[in-house]
Amino acid sequence: MGRSALTREEVLAAAAALVRQDGPAALTMRRLAAELGTAVTSIYWHVGNRESLLDALVERTVQEMGAVRPAGRTPADRVVSVARILRRELRERPHLIALVHERGLTERMFLPAQQALAREVHAAGLRGSRAADAVRAIQFQIVGFLLVERNRERSPAQSPGEHELWDPAAAPGDPDLAEALSRPPDPDRLFLLSVRALAGALLADGGERPA
Structure with missing residues (x-):
């Protein structure tokens, strides 16, 4: 029934x-x-x-992708929060995102996130083309990171792998570097590291001020 x-x-x-x-x-x-x-x-x-x-x-x-709610005390903090939201939402629905792309609506889908980023770069003092470049640089970093991340997840097992290629002899004078590079990367940590560094560098030039 x-x-x-x-x-x-x-x-x-x-x-x-x-x-x-x-x-x-x-x-x-x-x-x-x-x-x-x-x-x-x-x-x-x-x-x-x-x-x-x-x-x-x-x-x-x-x-659904338009539901971007930045959080944080400073513009840089809020930019990072937008980046984390966008990466999470894109990762959670790859097939649906592909459908959006096929129908030519990708730019419209990203517009709310772009607008949220634009508000934060304005809050940091950037204007005009510098503000636009900052917004796009951050957006490209998010999407580019995600593409690399997915490529690594889908790629066949590598032989030799990083754990075999990196040994103390490969990094004279820095065995800790060789040991760290022999371990699998932590995508979440690397994503935050890269976005924080990029946002900090871009917004520092604008004279970031508290919200």
Whole structure:
């Protein structure tokens, strides 16, 4: 027996969950109906055909990515918080982000984060092209880091690996460096290190002042 009080938002949430888990190819109207315990005709009534459903998922993703709430005492702190939010949101929904990109809405999706960054570089005293360069440099750092991160995660096992390539003889006079580079990197720590360094350098030139 089908559900009687199904809503459009429930359909979209279930569809988004399927795409996030298994990719767009896994999203069929029949499977979605089974997940929701309803008839296929009910899915069509709420969201139209599959293409209309994908369009709705893209719009929903764009709106979710717009929920950027910076936190922190200084502009640099708030820039770092925006970067962390953006990286987390992008990592959590790669298949949905790919759909957004395919439909040519990537720039619109990133606009709220850009606007949040622009407010913080303004608070730090930057204006005009210097402010725009700072916003884009930070955005490129976030997205570029994420691309490298995903590439490392998806790449085949390396032989020899870092633990074999780096030994004390590879770093004369600095065995601690060789030992550290022989261990797997910590992406979270490296991301914060790189964004803090970039934000600090960019905003320091503008004469950062307390919010």
